[in-house]
Amino acid sequence: MSAETLGVRRSINARRLLLPFVGLIIPVIGVTAWWILSAQKPSFYFPSLATIWDRFVHTWLLGGATAEIWPTLSSLFLGYAAATLVGITLGVVFALLPSVNRFFAPLLEFVRAVPGLALIPLFVIALGVGIETKIGLVIFGAVWPILLNTVDGIRSQDLTIRDTVFSYRLRFRDRLFRVVLPSASPQIMAGMKVSLSISVIVVIATEMVVSINGIGNFLLKAQAGFDLTGMWSGLILMGIIGYLLNVIFELVERRVLRWHRAMYEGNRR
Amino acid sequence: MSDTLTSGGANAGAGSSAGISPSTPTLTAEPRMSVRSVSKSYTSDRGVVKRVLASVSFNVAPEEFVAIVGPSGAGKTTLLRTIAGLMLPTSGEIFFDGDEVTGPPERLALVFQDYSRSLMPWMTIEKNVTLPLRRKKLSKDEQKRLAAEALSAVGLGDIGSHYPWQLSGGMQQRVAIARAIAYQPDALLMDEPFASVDAQTRSDLEDLILALKKQYGMTIVVVTHDIDEAVYMSDRVIVLSGSPTSVRQVVDVKLGGQRDQLVTKSLPEFVELRNTVLTAVRRPVGEPSP
Ligand SMILES: Nc1ncnc2c1ncn2[C@@H]1O[C@H](COP(=O)(O)OP(=O)(O)O)[C@@H](O)[C@H]1O
Ligand SMILES: [Mg+2]
Numbered sequence: 001m002s003a004e005t006l007g008v009r010r011s012i013n014a015r016r017l018l019l020p021f022v023g024l025i026i027p028v029i030g031v032t033a034w035w036i037l038s039a040q041k042p043s044f045y046f047p048s049l050a051t052i053w054d055r056f057v058h059t060w061l062l063g064g065a066t067a068e069i070w071p072t073l074s075s076l077f078l079g080y081a082a083a084t085l086v087g088i089t090l091g092v093v094f095a096l097l098p099s100v101n102r103f104f105a106p107l108l109e110f111v112r113a114v115p116g117l118a119l120i121p122l123f124v125i126a127l128g129v130g131i132e133t134k135i136g137l138v139i140f141g142a143v144w145p146i147l148l149n150t151v152d153g154i155r156s157q158d159l160t161i162r163d164t165v166f167s168y169r170l171r172f173r174d175r176l177f178r179v180v181l182p183s184a185s186p187q188i189m190a191g192m193k194v195s196l197s198i199s200v201i202v203v204i205a206t207e208m209v210v211s212i213n214g215i216g217n218f219l220l221k222a223q224a225g226f227d228l229t230g231m232w233s234g235l236i237l238m239g240i241i242g243y244l245l246n247v248i249f250e251l252v253e254r255r256v257l258r259w260h261r262a263m264y265e266g267n268r269r
Numbered sequence: 270m271s272d273t274l275t276s277g278g279a280n281a282g283a284g285s286s287a288g289i290s291p292s293t294p295t296l297t298a299e300p301r302m303s304v305r306s307v308s309k310s311y312t313s314d315r316g317v318v319k320r321v322l323a324s325v326s327f328n329v330a331p332e333e334f335v336a337i338v339g340p341s342g343a344g345k346t347t348l349l350r351t352i353a354g355l356m357l358p359t360s361g362e363i364f365f366d367g368d369e370v371t372g373p374p375e376r377l378a379l380v381f382q383d384y385s386r387s388l389m390p391w392m393t394i395e396k397n398v399t400l401p402l403r404r405k406k407l408s409k410d411e412q413k414r415l416a417a418e419a420l421s422a423v424g425l426g427d428i429g430s431h432y433p434w435q436l437s438g439g440m441q442q443r444v445a446i447a448r449a450i451a452y453q454p455d456a457l458l459m460d461e462p463f464a465s466v467d468a469q470t471r472s473d474l475e476d477l478i479l480a481l482k483k484q485y486g487m488t489i490v491v492v493t494h495d496i497d498e499a500v501y502m503s504d505r506v507i508v509l510s511g512s513p514t515s516v517r518q519v520v521d522v523k524l525g526g527q528r529d530q531l532v533t534k535s536l537p538e539f540v541e542l543r544n545t546v547l548t549a550v551r552r553p554v555g556e557p558s559p
Contacts (some may be wrong), residue, residue, distance in 0.1 A: 123550060160381050160383045164381065167355060167377075167379045168400070169375065170400065182391040183391070260391075263434045
């Protein structure tokens with residue numbers, strides 16, 4: 001196995017070229033099988049993939065319901081960005097001020113235990129059925145992994161780094177932005193990744209329950225109108241959106257954590 | 270009994286090159302650092318008190334080079350962190366340039382035993398070296414110039430754009446030293462700075478520090494467990510006793526200002542000093558203990 005690894009290492013170019021495609025093998029086989037099988041015996045619940053694809057193109061690409069994508073994505077992005085900001089800020093406060101942490105930790109543990117979706121009625125009463133409710137619920141659902149990971153990441157900071165920071169009497173903002181947050185960034189990014197999936201789930205679920213627009217709302221209406229083909233096209237859209245969000249996130253993560261990855265790989269050599 | 274009284278002077282003993290220095294205060298300038306009856310205890314989470322330092326006293330004169338030796342676990346790191354103002358002594362006082370130390374003094378830099386972990390892996394070498402300069406009122410160009418100067422002073426050329434993890438251990442330690450020098454401190458504390466580099470790098474770094482001391486006129490306190498190194502580099506060796514730690518003996522090293530790895534280490538005075546320190550280190554605990 002190590003010989004094989006070495007061989008692959010040596011031909012880095014070949015590896016770079018082929019690697020992205022290895023992951024495509026299973027999806028390609030799956031889609032092909034789906035296409036063939038569903039074409040042979042289409043049923044009401046499982047329309048042929050060709051029909052679904054046709055519908056997907058007309059609904060989502062050529063305009064039928066393109067307008068539904070924007071409300072979903074905008075509340076997703078705004079909510080996720082706010083959750084990130086709030087999570088990191090609170091995380092810094094809790095990690096650097098143990099007294100605040102001791103004071104608020106029990107309250108937060110309690111609030112965190114409430115399932116986000118159970119708060120839909122409360123949010124609707126407070127904020128209505130518009131984008132504010134969606135954003136609020138995304139923040140509520142997605143803030144926890146970021147908050148907890150930020151606290152953990154800062155708390156586990158190396159003691160030598162801490163001594164260095166204090167003995168050179170760094171200003172608070174240098175300490176925060178150049179030492180504390182970068183050193184916690186691997187854990188913060190891990191939390192943000194979990195939160196991204198949560199945000200997608202919360203947005204779609206909220207749209208299904210209360211919203212008057214968005215992809216979630218479209219899915220619910222399609223199901224209620226027995227438009228199974230439309231529903232399947234919406235599911236495919238969500239799959240694609242989720243996948244693209246992940247790809248974008250990983251590109252950003254790769255950049256931000258370049259040092260971490262390089263250090264880890266260096267140590268293993 | 271005599272151990273606990275070695276609180277005074279720098280190079281006061283003129284006669285013998287080795288021995289317990291008398292407790293007379295230095296006649297010359299005010300000491301750069303003054304450690305006065307410092308004791309330090311750690312209290313564990315369960316409330317168990319562990320006494321690490323017991324009444325440690327010594328002075329360090331301006332531009333003096335002092336080496337501190339003692340068995341591992343004696344509390345050398347504890348002593349250095351206390352002098353650096355990273356923690357307060359349980360009792361006693363520390364003065365730096367006449368001011369009591371209650372936090373990290375501005376004109377002091379510390380080089381850590383764990384050099385590889387004291388550099389920030391997310392920053393380039395240049396950013397690492399200029400980080401402590403950001404609070405000084407210097408332009409960006411000035412900061413960069415100081416960093417480049419310090420890096421070339423420690424024998425590292427054009428590596429400002431590299432990252433710490435791309436360098437060898439010896440080079441990382443040089444970067445940590447360069448960061449301290451660029452900060453332009455009056456005094457430099459070093460905690461077993463060469464403990465984990467190979468022998469060749471080690472003697473290179475010893476000479477580098479001696480050269481830098483001359484060039485910048487710094488006061489230097491080095492903790493080491495290598496007795497040859499202590500004698501070779503310093504003007505004075507402070508030998509610590511086992512726990513709880515106090516100063517067991519202070520050995521004046523009168524080998525002159527010019528040191529050379531081969532010449533100095535083969536001088537009969539060097540061998541004699543080295544044996545004096547070794548005897549002091551090896552003296553069993555409890556013999557003349559406080
Ligand atoms: N933060 C700490 N909390 C409790 N005990 C400590 C702490 N730091 C050091 N010690 C203990 O104090 C003693 C001296 O440690 P240290 O100063 O690191 O010694 P040295 O540097 O001479 O090897 C050791 O027994 C160590 O276990
Ligand atoms: Mg130590």
